[in-house]
Amino acid sequence: DAKTTQPPSMDCAEGRAANLPCNHSTISGNEYVYWYRQIHSQGPQYIIHGLKNNETNEMASLIITEDRKSSTLILPHATLRDTAVYYCIVRVSPNRDDKIIFGKGTRLHILP
Amino acid sequence: GAGVSQSPRYKVAKRGQDVALRCDPISGHVSLFWYQQALGQGPEFLTYFQNEAQLDKSGLPSDRFFAERPEGSVSTLKIQRTQQEDSAVYLCASSLGLQPQHFGDGTRLSIL
Numbered sequence: 001d002a003k004t005t006q007p008p009s010m011d012c013a014e015g016r017a018a019n020l021p022c023n024h025s026t027i028s029g030n031e032y033v034y035w036y037r038q039i040h041s042q043g044p045q046y047i048i049h050g051l052k053n054n055e056t057n058e059m060a061s062l063i064i065t066e067d068r069k070s071s072t073l074i075l076p077h078a079t080l081r082d083t084a085v086y087y088c089i090v091r092v093s094p095n096r097d098d099k100i101i102f103g104k105g106t107r108l109h110i111l112p
Numbered sequence: 113g114a115g116v117s118q119s120p121r122y123k124v125a126k127r128g129q130d131v132a133l134r135c136d137p138i139s140g141h142v143s144l145f146w147y148q149q150a151l152g153q154g155p156e157f158l159t160y161f162q163n164e165a166q167l168d169k170s171g172l173p174s175d176r177f178f179a180e181r182p183e184g185s186v187s188t189l190k191i192q193r194t195q196q197e198d199s200a201v202y203l204c205a206s207s208l209g210l211q212p213q214h215f216g217d218g219t220r221l222s223i224l
Contacts, residue, residue, distance in 0.1 A: 034212070043116070043203050043215030044155065087154060099145060099168065100205075100213060102154030 004088045009107040018075040020106050022088030025069040031092055033064060035073045037084040038105070044087065047073065083110045114138065116216035118204050124222045125194050133189045133219045137206030144187050145213060146179055147203040155203050161187060191221075199223045 005023040012018040024033065034049040048055055048062045050071075055062045061074040075082055087105040091098065117136040125131050137144050143162055147155035148171075158177065160168040163184035172179070176194075181187040191198055201220050205213040 041217065043205070043217050045215070046212035049212070085154075099157040099160055099171070100147075100155075101157070104154055 018078040118216035135204030141206035
């Protein structure tokens, strides 16, 4: 699986959009971009994934650049409950039932 | 409950003791994963089951670690002759086919 690079930490004001970047310059054509988050003392929680088109669900939006070398997770109206570590992961097609390789992620602090 | 359940939530053991950690996956989920998460790090893969078959145990750090899932549902991770470096949060995840992995909240193991 391709390696990802994320900033170690970010701050965002409550109510504002949180934009979390991820670089994955070595991504290959059959690899998807996944995002998970981990709130303190809980297990990781799936947020969203995509291949090349932008994706949106009830939790967040995922914007993938045209060359697929980077992406941004957007939380449109951040709340204090969004304080967590956010992991950007690149892995082969979801058709494969395979282990997740986590990095260190981005620690997002939502400020009141 | 509808989620992945892990027990105990916290476990304290003396160095050299054996411990057993339990995971109840979501009902009907074929795939089950164990991860180890050290303080301040992302989760790291330990082992993977598809039904009762252990298809990947490449992440188990030593032969003191053993996992089983005899009837294809509940799984137990056993650590023999525990050492201080085994202190970590042990996470279990389950999935069904193409769906993302669902994680439990983990067992926090402290070896004194």
